[in-house]
Amino acid sequence: MAILVDEGTRLLVQGITGREGAFHTGRMLKGGTQVVAGVTPGKGGQDFEGVPVFNTVEEAAKETGANASVIFVPPPFAADAVFESLDSGMSTICCITEGIPVHDMLKVSNYMRVKEATLIGPNCPGVLSPGKSNVSIMPGDIFTPGNIGIVSRSGTLTYQIVNELTQRDIGQSTAVGIGGDPIIGTDFIEILKKFEGDPETECIVMVGEIGGNAEQRAAEYIQSEMSTPVVAYIAGFTAPEGKTMGHAGAIVSGGDSTAEAKSQALQKAGIQAATNPTEVGDLVARTLGV
Amino acid sequence: MAILVDEGTRLLVQGITGREGAFHTGRMLKGGTQVVAGVTPGKGGQDFEGVPVFNTVEEAAKETGANASVIFVPPPFAADAVFESLDSGMSTICCITEGIPVHDMLKVSNYMRVKEATLIGPNCPGVLSPGKSNVSIMPGDIFTPGNIGIVSRSGTLTYQIVNELTQRDIGQSTAVGIGGDPIIGTDFIEILKKFEGDPETECIVMVGEIGGNAEQRAAEYIQSEMSTPVVAYIAGFTAPEGKTMGHAGAIVSGGDSTAEAKSQALQKAGIQAATNPTEVGDLVARTLGV
Amino acid sequence: MDLYEHQGKELLREHGLETLQGIVAETPEEARAAAEKLGGPVAVKAQVLTGGRGKAGGIKVVHSPDEAEEAARQILGMDIRGHTVRKVLVEGGAEIESEMYLSVTVDREAKQPLILFSTEGGVEIEEVAETNPGAIVRLHVDPLIGLQPYQIREITFSADLSGDTAKGVGKTLQNLYSAFQKLDASLVEINPLVVTADGKVLTLDSKVTVDNSSLYRHKDIADLHDVEAADPEEQRAQEAGLQYVKLEGDVGILGNGAGLVMSTLDVVAQAGGEPANFCDVGGGADAEKISTALDIVTSNRQVKSVLFNIFGGITRGDEVARGLLSAIEQTDISLPIVVRLDGTNAEEGRQILAENTPPNVHTEETMLDAARRAVELAKDGGQ
């Protein structure tokens, strides 16, 4: 097993003929992902590296049985793309796009409440289940199949940690980049819940950062609801107040949103917390007893 | 048992100090309903026939533990009143108000999808479970406790039918007036489902009329999902096309919306259909074997 | 509330829809002047609150002011499905390449606005639905988020539109949906929506129906209500707060409650009679209102008998009986009136009626008996 994406994932790429979409579609195809359709309005009928391109998601879904989508369309059109995927029945939607207006995401994320689907992102690297399906912009090469679940607000930090694990011969079940924006479709808790329900996942790495208080809520959830061990890592202890650290959502705007506050909450909940990515690898290895 | 309202119903009246609200609150109190709170903005702190009046539903709910509301506020403010009840946790909301703009109801009824509550109406007489709770403008005197469930788009026609039953010594479990507007909170099917799940209800009377195709959908549902016998009655065989027959929703606007089409659908689904209210009484008596 | 074509178009224009230039004329001379002003060929179109005016000869395309005047002369005063034409819309011409259909309405079942689009315009959508259902694109809009750009693309791509036509249709749909919302409409329909030889997308004919319940917040639209065009009895009933619909038969029907009155009409028909009207006097026993209702119902010369069907619910039967008697006293009706009184305190009510009833008032205990009696009396010619 894995969570969110696996061998049954039939992927549709929104914005497949754009620069980013084309580049990553090529990579996902090489990684073995079943990319069954692409959508670019006005380019229906063309094909991209053997993948048929459609004008609308509805048409693409009908023709190809796509059940998941990944979104590479520019920010002004991204919310529309999410709505299109949602209303066309995609069950997992990864929105890679960075720079979607917050008010668009308020609308999108609240609309999710009436839908059964899962939205990952935006401003995220996507989801990758090694050996099964890569619905992301993550470098598949550094992953190896295994039993560690990863959920992270940061892309490169995830790669760094995956690399630490792979170097120790510790494989991953699924890596989920939930995104670095203030408003995201899916928070830590929903992903933790899925990992908890996945018999293949033996340990989970949770990578947080400054901004918001999602880590605190996750800590409470882990303490009260989970039996799978979690190793946590928080970035941004040196971040000053009021400055955006790369991610739109990574900004200290009050006591709760500092790395310190998050770290304390994790410790209080009895969760192992690493102080740097290498230590994450060490803690996971110790947890697994390898 | 009963559906929607019973001995546990703690009722809050929105618009309690208005003409309609005051009149019917008095009647509901006399009928034994637990009216625990009233809401009229600006009149908080007063009381009405012993019922405390609050400025907001939130405050009223907090102070009195109200779990259901009935709405008597004028059309321009009715949608707001429904939202207020919904957001303050009322689980059953009966909106009596007639004349709410359709576009307001589009917003309200779609918002219901994100809430766990049941909205009855608008433009409806409400819900009455004889001997238990009267959350309606229906004349309690003509009812008698028993095992017949009634669900109807029309008020007076319901009274007429209840009277036919009571005269035959056949009591009622709950009578639900779902309302005569084009867009209503709860359709036949949801109520039929509740009656089907109510062990006390042995037979159901469904009263339809021209407009829409809710009766056809109900017929399909009854045929495929229900074991409780249903006696149906449809009004409006003589209604001309394009004319509103009293209720905003009672208008023939195409083949599906005629009484004939509805009647045929019921017959096709093997549902007993009466041709007048008296016959409804006869058919129910026959079904019960009394 | 249905709007005249010219009124609806004016509102749609305010929401950005493109139409032909048009001038309303109430006389043949005004129509001539309008045609002169517009120049070129014009269409002279009857303004009536009903469909089928084309087939009835209510639309004429003419090529000169003379012809426009003559066309208006023929059309003005014409009766189309019971509606007298009192105005025409004189509209400029356009070279039409193709005709489409576009509408937004309220889908009661889905509880959402429904967009219908078809490349087969110019005919009634019901006809297309029967002959070529595949030519109709149906699309629901979720009121929680509104019309989305991708939905517009679904419409235009499904119809294989491209370039300026796709853009024009897309913009039209966006504006039409916005008009639908802002006008509190229950229907906005463009049929046909045309593409002209020079690539423009125009609203050629349109229908706008505004939700009556919303008129309190659309004073400007409420003011458009055409009192003259309404049936005078229906108009009077409306002013008195009565629900009244005129029908073709001879049995006048009154009752309290819309459902009960609808049911009464059916029972009268089942008894072999023909209802002359639907009239709901509402709750209560207000003698004033009942007498107005009686007066309106009997002012229809075809009515030969009256059936008053009352169910005493909140108002008790005895009170209703007193109200009814006082109402009958106030009016001067010699037609036979059958009263059926049931519900709370019905017996007391019937007794009151029995003791004080005028000779032309008959009481019955059940709806069925009352209906049969009223039908009989009507067949006897109201004697």
Place this chain on the structure above:
Amino acid sequence: MDLYEHQGKELLREHGLETLQGIVAETPEEARAAAEKLGGPVAVKAQVLTGGRGKAGGIKVVHSPDEAEEAARQILGMDIRGHTVRKVLVEGGAEIESEMYLSVTVDREAKQPLILFSTEGGVEIEEVAETNPGAIVRLHVDPLIGLQPYQIREITFSADLSGDTAKGVGKTLQNLYSAFQKLDASLVEINPLVVTADGKVLTLDSKVTVDNSSLYRHKDIADLHDVEAADPEEQRAQEAGLQYVKLEGDVGILGNGAGLVMSTLDVVAQAGGEPANFCDVGGGADAEKISTALDIVTSNRQVKSVLFNIFGGITRGDEVARGLLSAIEQTDISLPIVVRLDGTNAEEGRQILAENTPPNVHTEETMLDAARRAVELAKDGGQ
């Protein structure tokens, strides 16, 4: 993007909020003229993109044009938390009866707009939250249906407001929420919202922050961006498409990916160093971009060593190494640069660096080692 008080107020006024009359002045003379025009007592307020100007002496209430000129002379040029005052807002006076607080912000957890209201205005809301949390009303707005009238009542009744004050606050909230939406704001705050002696509800001081991601659809607001007020290095980084934040330390830090760079800062701090900046060069091995980044980082005179932390993901390590070398060649940096290269093809990359590396470039295999090395080098004074 934070707006100056006078800019934010201008936008809020466009959305119906009521403020005092105000005039922006850039010189003491302009401030005098403004005070003359406004008449009566005025407030001279420093316009800076930071809080705490009141405590810093950036707001003065004066009673004559002379005093206004003098106040402006004192305030203009003042440094408030690192921000130089270059403009003042001269505002008319008002007789204040009471001060309240009202804001709309984005609640990340609830994923909904959050309204905060308090009758304890004029102090920072965080202070009220600590000293008297019960005085704050918190209310979420569901973006699917927007702010509802009942929510406004919840606010006003909870604060026991009535009459004109309740109406004024209600209207203010409605307009403020509308502004919040239409401006794509992440924060709109009125503090204090005052009731004047004559019963008016006025926005006395306000703060507006517009979501940077939305600026493409708010050209007018984007144009308000004050280039002069920005840190010149940060400004240059922004133009080059780099994520750059200046800090106080002496270890310059570059890396690819925001999370990794944040983590690198932490590791440097753990190693006993002090990061001089945050700089994310993004994906890819674009030599041009890397050299610009190096230049910006080292243009900070405090920087004594540079740590370049790269994780080869999509871009392979060997490519990154070549890009880095070419970038170092393009610049003329003598400071020690510690490079840590990991991920895909890291070994090949490290080999390339080892073979061609200039003497001031040091390579390390792990983040920790690299951080320690960079900290050491910085402590050695960049030798």
